[in-house]
Amino acid sequence: HSTIREIRKTPEGIMKAQKAFEDFIANHDFRLPREIVYTGCGSSHFLSQPLAMATTRLGGRGAALPCSELLYSREWYSIGNPELLVAISRSGETTEAIKALKALDVPRFALTAYESTLSREADYALIVPAHEESVVMTHSFPAFYFAYLQLLLHSYGKETLDAGHVSSLTDDVLKNENHVREIVEGFDFRNVIFLGSGILYPIALEAMLKMKEMALFWSEAYHTFEVRHGFKSIADEGTLVVLLVNEPFDWHEKLTKEFQGQKARVLTVGRRDTGADYFIKIPELDELASPVLYLPIIQLLAYYKAVSRGLNPDNPRFLSKVVKW
Ligand code: F1P
Structure with a gap:
C-alpha cells in the first residue's frame, strides 16, 4: 500500500x-x-x-x-x-x-x-x-x-x-511498526478512544480522524481527564484506550487503572508507562516538537486496523484527496 x-x-x-x-x-x-x-x-x-x-x-x-x-x-x-x-x-x-x-x-x-x-x-x-x-x-x-x-x-x-536529530528520532519511533501491528492483531477492539492534553490533544483528534479515514472505524478523542466526565461509559472489554502523554503523573496511572477496571485495555504512548496493557516509548524531545513523534504511531495504528479489517487504506470509501465545492 x-x-x-x-x-x-x-x-x-x-x-x-x-x-x-x-x-x-x-x-x-x-x-x-x-x-x-x-x-x-x-x-x-x-x-x-x-x-x-x-x-x-x-x-x-x-x-x-x-x-x-x-x-x-x-x-x-x-x-x-x-x-x-x-x-x-x-x-x-x-x-x-x-x-x-x-x-x-x-x-x-x-x-x-x-x-x-x-x-x-x-x-x-x-x-x-x-x-x-x-x-x-x-x-x-x-x-x-x-x-x-x-x-x-x-x-x-x-x-x-536540530532537524537531523528530530528526523532520527522519528526513525526510532517508526521501529515500533511491528509492535503496533502485534497490538492490533492481538486485540480485535470494537472501538477506540484517543486521549491527549495540551499540544497532544489535537494529535488525539488527528488519530480519531485517521481511524475513520483509513479503517472506516468508529473512534473518539477527548482531552485526557475530561473522558471521566461521562464519556467513559462506552469503554468496556471491547475498547482500546490510547493515552498520549509526554510526562505522565499519578492521575494518568489512576486513569489507566480506572479503564482497566472497566475491562478496557490501555495503550500508553509516551515517555513512561502508566501501568498500561501496552506501552510504546516516545523519546525525549522538546514538548513543542513532540507531536512529530506521536503522529507516526497513531498513523500506523489506523493503517494496521484497516489492514486487519480487510480494507485498502489507499482508497477509503466515500473520500477523495481534494474536497471541492
Ligand atoms: C484536506 C482534507 C484532508 C483529508 C481528505 C480530504 O485536504 O480534509 O485532510 O485527508 O483527503 O481533504 P487539504 O486541504 O489539506 O489538501
Whole structure:
C-alpha cells in the first residue's frame, strides 16, 4: 500500500521540511507576527490547532478555526486582532481553504505541499514538498508542523531545532511498526478512544480522524481527564484506550487503572508507562516538537486496523484527496 510507504517517509519529510524552512528564510525578509489565525480542513484543521498552540506557548497568540467556520460563522469565535492569516492545505486546491485565505483583511500565508492556487493567492507561501500518493494525510502532517515550528522559533528569536536529530528520532519511533501491528492483531477492539492534553490533544483528534479515514472505524478523542466526565461509559472489554502523554503523573496511572477496571485495555504512548496493557516509548524531545513523534504511531495504528479489517487504506470509501465545492 502507498499509505504505509508514506508513513515510513516521516524522517525524510522532516529533512524536506528543514530545507523548505531554510529556503524560505533565505528568500524572505519576513518574521511571523504575534497574533495569528490558522485555518484548514480535515487533517489540515487538526494541524492548525497545534500551530496555534505553539504560537501561544512561544509568547504570541494563536487561534485556529476550520475554514468553513472562519468563512461563515466567525462572529461566534474569539480570534483577537490577527496580524496574519495562515491557511493550511496539503493540495493547496481545497475550495474552502482557498476561500478562507481571503476571509480576513490581513496578510495571507499559505502552508502547502505544492505551488498551487493557495500558494499563488497568498502573500507568503511556505511550500513543504512532502508529496503523498495516499488519499489521507500522513508524513506531510509532521513535515508541515516541523517546517512551520522552525519558522515560529526563528521569528520569535528562539533557537531552532536540530532537524537531523528530530528526523532520527522519528526513525526510532517508526521501529515500533511491528509492535503496533502485534497490538492490533492481538486485540480485535470494537472501538477506540484517543486521549491527549495540551499540544497532544489535537494529535488525539488527528488519530480519531485517521481511524475513520483509513479503517472506516468508529473512534473518539477527548482531552485526557475530561473522558471521566461521562464519556467513559462506552469503554468496556471491547475498547482500546490510547493515552498520549509526554510526562505522565499519578492521575494518568489512576486513569489507566480506572479503564482497566472497566475491562478496557490501555495503550500508553509516551515517555513512561502508566501501568498500561501496552506501552510504546516516545523519546525525549522538546514538548513543542513532540507531536512529530506521536503522529507516526497513531498513523500506523489506523493503517494496521484497516489492514486487519480487510480494507485498502489507499482508497477509503466515500473520500477523495481534494474536497471541492
Ligand atoms: C484536506 C482534507 C484532508 C483529508 C481528505 C480530504 O485536504 O480534509 O485532510 O485527508 O483527503 O481533504 P487539504 O486541504 O489539506 O489538501
